[in-house]
Amino acid sequence: MELPVLNEKPASQGGCSAGSCGSTDDQLNHLSDEIKAKVQNHPCYSEDAHHYFARMHVAVAPACNIQCHYCNRKYDCANESRPGVVSELLTPDQAVKKTMAVAANIPQMTVLGIAGPGDPLANPERTFETFRRLSKEAPDIKLCVSTNGLSLPESVEELAKHNIDHVTITINCVDPEIGAKIYPWIFWENRRIKGKKAAKILIEQQQKGLEMLVAKGILVKVNSVMIPGVNDKHLAEVSRIVKAKGAFLHNVMPLIAEAEHGTFYGVMGQRGPTGAELQALQDDCSGDMNMMRHCRQCRADAVGMLGEDRGDEFTMDKIELMDIDYEAAMEKRKVIHQAIEAEMNSKRAQKSEFAEQIAQEPKLTTRPVLMAVATSGQGVINVHFGHAKEFLIYEASPDGVRFISHRKADLYCGGDSTCGDGESVLQTTIRSLEGCEAVLCSKVGFEPWEMLENAGIMPNGEHAMEPIEEAVMSVYKEMAKNGKLDEIILHNRATA
Template sequence: MQLPVLNEAPAAKSGCSASSCGTTENQMDALPDSIREKVQNHPCYSEDAHHYFARMHVAVAPACNIQCHYCNRKYDCANESRPGVVSELLTPDQAVKKTMAVAATIPQMTVLGIAGPGDPLANPERTFETFRRLSEEAPDIKLCVSTNGLALPDAVEELSKHNIDHVTITINCVDPEIGAKIYPWIYWNNRRIKGKKGAKILIDQQQKGLEMLIAKGILVKVNSVMIPGVNDQHLAEVSRVVKSKGAFLHNVMPLIAEAEHGTFYGVMGQRGPTHDELQDLQDACSGDMNMMRHCRQCRADAVGLLGEDRGDEFTLDKIEEMEIDYQAAMEKRKVIHQAIQAEMDSKRLEKAEKSTQFKAEPKLATRPVLMAVATSGQGVINVHFGHAKEFLIYEASPDGVRFISHRKADQYCGGDSTCGDGESVLQRTVRTLEGCEAVLCSKVGYEPWELLENAGIMPNGEHAMEPIEEAVMAVYKEMAAAGKLDAKPEAMRASA
């Protein structure tokens, strides 16, 4: 069949072009050398880097100076993957030893972050002792800190003394009225301050700290939790404000509020956003602001690539048995990092050439399509459908391919054949892919194939080990050639 073409393609779902969503390799070329050096191997600051480079968090900061309605810190819940959860609280000595063990064992680990389980800057002695030791003993590791920002202005000078180029501030609002609905209290100047007054102090401190970090040349990522009915209509204003003050990246994350977590929002039945609501808000916040769409909302003791957690390999008892020659490990790490960077540079050039060719082609007169991809990294399709613990979601359109989000496939049923409500793990996974019209994986079995087709999702195992974006566009063109993009997806599901 001849593919339909036209001069002007139909608009995508929302106002975000492929080049303006996230810090991609194409955007890397436009960055100053000093900034590109800081982000090109940072899995949180670069969308492409997260396919190759790993990170870890050390849990040295137990205390927190604010209370959030979406937070409930637990120290012994290894099956949960959300901020504030850890299995072991570490001393600075233990954190340094663990970091050295991970860096020697996982040489592609480039980033060490302190993100809790409380607030790192509410635990300044433990946090800065850890940073001081690591900047001396492991100078090749990037150091990061994540904070609610209340104590940030007083810590900026100390942060700038260490090898810390990246700071994340969680900013959920710039309006105290909204803040009072998110934060029941803050602890400030030895007093607990509630309601709008406390929220205003927090907001002022966050904005002051952001401006001070930018003045020091430190890259700032802003995290915002999307809470439907509370701040969802307000976060575009948050994005505008932090962008105007120099923030490098904005990460709008969905609220996690399952009742079993014991948070206020969870107990009160506050829902999280749908996939469509989150995508629409991220697109609305984008404009010329870099958006992070690959965040996994990691535990405060996460280890490995984004989307995986190898923390069980590095418990305190196992670390005690390890003999680590970090000087030798540094040489190995250097070689591996150079090899990864060379591969990424080569792929970036190849992408640029193919992008030029794609732009010269007539545009398809077709609508955008969401596709799910099973991958374990390296930017290729390399995971069996049945083994996938998460799926990356891409949008294919006449304008190209862009990364949208990730969706977890491992559920609280813990891998049993059925979940508590009688729904099978497979059924639940298929439901997780709602809105997608194809799923690309290395292989897929007969049973999931049938369930996927019945749900209006086309399974595809024909592009194993191929680059993700090329495979997604190839499948998109195949769908167009077969006339599958003429009807709306709802009509396709109805006829399936």
């Protein structure tokens, strides 16, 4: 299967094809109708969709058959947000109840994933029982699963049976030498196998599983964890290989490693990549394939829009008290999904119109600029600077506007209890915007305004409720007009 090349760096000679120039996040334009239909409301597969639709993970799969150096199986913390972490393990029956409760209460939830906290396919009974029941009892929910791939080949038949059309495989390497530095052991044929031999088996199983899924017509996303000094130079090759085998999307994620997590990498002081390193690698890989840049590395029990977690509202004790009429909920969901899709389509049309308009204007020759945007979804600028939990980073250039990444912000305006040390948190937030030259929010307070300016980041509250790409382009043009893009930048580099 030949893949279209998406979300590439805009070609330097200009001249953009189709309606995607204004924003490369509109990846769906390039795909076959069949794939389009499958991903258009999937927040983890479509950058566009993640502004509108929510997802949830049910933690039914505690067992794992491998050890990764970035994972610690003892970890279970409500305040920590990363894969492999959960607060409450569910039985398949509880998972079905929880899914239906969330679907009824968060109608924009379209996707149910099983992602751990171990490996879903190392818990086949619990995982497939959950899928079996949900495909019957909640047929309007898309089902997906993520796996390390070790047990994938033997599970493909069963996956196809339950109508699971999205599978994510975490593939960190295709070279056992490198694999031995990432995976200390695997459990294989009743033995614990270590070192290169283990990595070789895992890699073979992952690649075989990938081929089998593609042969079945199941959409495959490949996740890779970028580990500086271990596999960073190797991931472009991984990207080429998985693309050639038919993976549809590649998601390169930064390593999360803190000593307090108690992981091998955390304790041994292995660092994660900087934003600039991650972006450079994503750009490197994007020459070969569709890159995902909006991944939030969710917990295995996350609930809500990407980047938010409403798991607290849906603990089992709260769910037991809810009375869910799923038939009625499905009716309501259908209406809401149609409305959201109509809104998405009109926004898409607006975006391509905007892109065409840009293409017709005389082309600027200015340098690219990174801008941060505060949004809670719907593709518009609609969050106050102090309330932003994260910022989306966009690059504006003469070729248009493209989505680059997201950055977490510490909430400095979190109410009385945190106001005491609010200023230092504000400083941290501003530091997280390093490299950006402007920040677009619905509003910016006086104090952060001054601090942002001092940090060389232009605060901007003039584009509240406007579509992101249009607002970013308008600020970019204004900067160009004011000669700001001819200056030598002293403290900022245009990287994310």
